[in-house]
Structure formats: structure tokens, C-alpha cells
Amino acid sequence: VPGPGSTFVEAIGFKAAGVGGALVSLMAIYVPAAVLAYVVGSRWDSLRNWRWHEAIQRGLTPVVAGLLIAASYFLLRATVTNLATATIAAAATVLLLSRRANPMLIVLGGGVAGWLLYH
Amino acid sequence: LSDEVTSAPTPGLAALIRAFGLIGLTSFGGATMTYFFQEIVGRRHYLSHEEMMDQLAISELLPGANPADLAVLVGRRLGGLRGAIAALTAMILPGAILMLVLGVIYFHGGQLSLITPFFKGLGPAAAGLALANALQASGREVRSLRSVWLLPVTVAVVLLLRPATLIVIVVLGAVGVFLFRPRGTPSAPTESSGSPS
Numbered sequence: 416v417p418g419p420g421s422t423f424v425e426a427i428g429f430k431a432a433g434v435g436g437a438l439v440s441l442m443a444i445y446v447p448a449a450v451l452a453y454v455v456g457s458r459w460d461s462l463r464n465w466r467w468h469e470a471i472q473r474g475l476t477p478v479v480a481g482l483l484i485a486a487s488y489f490l491l492r493a494t495v496t497n498l499a500t501a502t503i504a505a506a507a508t509v510l511l512l513s514r515r516a517n518p519m520l521i522v523l524g525g526g527v528a529g530w531l532l533y534h
Numbered sequence: 535l536s537d538e539v540t541s542a543p544t545p546g547l548a549a550l551i552r553a554f555g556l557i558g559l560t561s562f563g564g565a566t567m568t569y570f571f572q573e574i575v576g577r578r579h580y581l582s583h584e585e586m587m588d589q590l591a592i593s594e595l596l597p598g599a600n601p602a603d604l605a606v607l608v609g610r611r612l613g614g615l616r617g618a619i620a621a622l623t624a625m626i627l628p629g630a631i632l633m634l635v636l637g638v639i640y641f642h643g644g645q646l647s648l649i650t651p652f653f654k655g656l657g658p659a660a661a662g663l664a665l666a667n668a669l670q671a672s673g674r675e676v677r678s679l680r681s682v683w684l685l686p687v688t689v690a691v692v693l694l695l696r697p698a699t700l701i702v703i704v705v706l707g708a709v710g711v712f713l714f715r716p717r718g719t720p721s722a723p724t725e726s727s728g729s730p731s
Contacts, residue, residue, distance in 0.1 A: 445602055445626065452596050452606040453618050459592060460611070466716040472584070474710030475591035477681045478703055481688025482594065483567060483668035488693065490565070490664050494657035503655055507662025511568075512669065518572050519560040522659045529655015534648075 499532055545580055547620055550613055553578060554605060554624035565660035566601040568667035570608070580612055583674060594703045602626065681713050 462468055495501045503525045510516045516524075545553070557569040567590070574580045581589070589611065593603040602622060609621025675682050688706050691697065 445599070445622065448597055448599065448603060449606045449618070449622055452593065452603040453610055453615070455592060455596060456589075456607045456610045456618075467711070470711050470714040470716055471707075472588045472591075473678070473714045474681065474712070475703065475707045476584070476587040476710075477675045477678070477684035478688045478706045478710055479587050479591050479594065480668065480671045480675045481685045481706075482692065482699060482702065483664070483671050484685070484689050485692035486567075487661060487664035487668045488689075490661035491658070494661045500654070500658040504658035504662035504665070507659040508666045508669075511572075511663050511666035517577075518565075518569060518663050519556070521663060522560060522565075522656055525659020525662075526652040526656035528659075529657075530652045531655075533651035533654050 499528075503528055545578070545612055547613060547616060549578075550609060550617055550620050551624040553580070554609065554621040555628060557605075558625035558628040565664040565667070567604075568660075568663045570601075570604060571667050571671070574608060581608065583671075585611070587671070591703065591707070594699055681710055684710050684713075 491504060495504050507521050507525060510521050511518060553573050557566065557573055560569055570590075571583075571586060575583050575586050586608075589604060589607040593600050593607055596603045602625070605621045605625045606618045609618040611617075613620065672685055675685050684706060688702060691706065692702060
């Protein structure tokens with residue numbers, strides 16, 4: 416399902432209280448974290464002349480890049496189950512790296528390929 | 535209220551809604567970060583790659599849904615409070631509506647099996663995109679020889695030990711920050727000490 420994984424909370428909210436319940440449960444899960452993110456974001460920006468600011472920025476990026484690699488490994492392990500899905504994943508990787516197609520078209524293409532293969 | 539932040543071309547609210555709506559619409563199968571990089575950095579140049587990595591690091595440190603935190607952070611950078619609200623709403627709404635529709639069908643005894651083959655192909659495609667995006671981000675890290683070794687170490691630690699993301703970024707991030715620690719001129723008064731360059 417598209418969107419952040421936590422949208423499934425919405426389905427439970429819907430089950431419990433209809434469309435209104437879905438919306439309320441959706442808001443309840445996002446708002447507190449969003450407020451915190453907003454406050455931390457502005458605080459961080461106001462510290463841009465602090466001498467540790469650049470150190471923190473530059474020091475965290477290799478770790479973040481490593482986390483992105485690890486996350487993609489877990490995604491691949493969860494979705495690549497056979498030669499066909501491996502081919503789809505490899506094609507998507509190559510297409511994005513070569514900048515030949517936009518990401519939305521690539522996932523849609525994958526979806527269509529999946530539908531043709533498995534329906 | 536801080537509105538003196540942005541550097542590059544500042545998008546209007548409508549442009550923000552469009553960009554984040556597209557991210558929300560296309561964030562299938564967990565490759566959300568890919569769309570952030572491709573849309574905000576790559577296609578529209580709203581933020582530099584480094585700025586996006588910075589915001590991503592903050593979002594990893596924050597509790598709550600990661601992409602939602604990132605939407606708030608990036609939306610705020612680009613459009614203040616209104617930008618943050620617009621970005622978050624535009625990003626979660628398309629998926630939320632689809633989820634609601636699927637939920638209605640499901641709880642009314644409908645069949646979702648018709649669309650599952652679609653998601654079977656969509657999943658690996660999204661994973662492939664995530665890999666490509668991670669490779670692009672990693673390619674830039676190679677430029678900094680002082681810290682690039684942290685990247686494979688992070689990957690190895692995550693794959694072998696499976697710690698919580700927060701622990702990884704706090705512990706290994708601290709090592710990274712130490713590598714770039716400010717030197718000379720001990721304990722200057724905060725801020726006003728003008729930084730060169």
C-alpha cells in the first residue's frame with residue numbers, strides 16, 4: 416500500500432468507527448510526531464552558526480547512506496522471491512541509475528509486469 | 535517564527551503540494567526516500583543533496599513515522615509552518631484515501647486478490663529503486679575519505695546485529711561527528727563567533 420506504513424492504523428480506525436474513525440486515527444498518529452519534527456527542525460536551523468553544526472551534518476551522512484543501503488537490502492529480500500521479481504528489481508535499479516525513466520513510471524511498470532506474470 | 539532559512543529557489547505552496555502529493559502517490563512498497571531524493575533534490579532542486587541528507591538524519595533521530603517526519607522537516611525548510619502542514623497533508627492523503635477505499639472494499643467482503651499480482655511486481659520495482667537511490671547517495675560519500683569507511687561499517691552493523699535505527703545513528707553517528715569535530719579556538723562564546731567560508 417502506498418504512503419507510510421502506518422496508514423494501516425487508518426484501516427483499524429475505519430473498522431472501529433467508519434470514515435470519521437479512520438480520519439481521527441490517522442491524525443492522532445501523525446500530529447504529535449509532526450509537531451516535534453517541526454520544533455526540532457527550526458531549532459536545528461537556528462543553530463547553523465554553531466561550530467558543531469557542520470561536524471554533525473558531515474558526520475551523520477555516511478551513516479545515513481549506510482542505512483539507506485541496508486534498508487534497500489531488506490526491501491529486496493522481502494520482495495525478490497524468484498527470477499522474475501529479481502529481473503524487475505534489477506531493471507528498476509538500472510533504469511533509475513541511468514536516469515532513463517522517472518521513478519513513478521518505473522514502479523508502475525513493475526506493477527504491470529507483476530500483473531501480467533501473476534494474474 | 536523563522537522564515538529566514540531557505541537558500542535555493544523557494545517553491546510556492548501549490549508547487550509544494552504538487553511535489554509532496556506526487557511523493558505520497560508514488561511511495562509504493564517502502565521506497566519513499568527514493569522519491570524524496572528524486573523529486574525534491576533531483577528534479578526540482580529545492581534542496582541540495584547534503585541538505586536532504588541532513589534532514590534525513592534528523593528524521594531518523596525523531597520518533598514517529600520516518601517519511602512523515604521528513605515531510606514536515608523538508609516542508610518547513612521550504613515554506614515555514616504552512617509548508618510543513620501542506621507537505622505532510624499532501625504526502626499522506628493519497629495513500630490514506632487509497633487505504634480507505636481498499637478498507638471499505640475489504641470490510642464489505644470484497645476481493646482484493648485482483649490487485650495483488652500488481653503489488654507483486656510493484657514491490658521488487660520499488661526495492662530496486664531504493665537500491666539505486668542508496669547507491670547514488672553512497673557514491674557521494676566516497677568523496678570524503680575521512681569518513682567513507684563508516685558507510686560499510688554501518689551496513690555491516692545493521693545487517694549482522696539488527697539494532698534499532700536510533701541506536702545506529704546515535705552510536706555510529708557520534709563517531710562520524712567526532713571525525714569532523716571542530717578544532718582550535720577552544721570554547722568560544724556561542725554563535726556570534728563568525729565562521730569563515
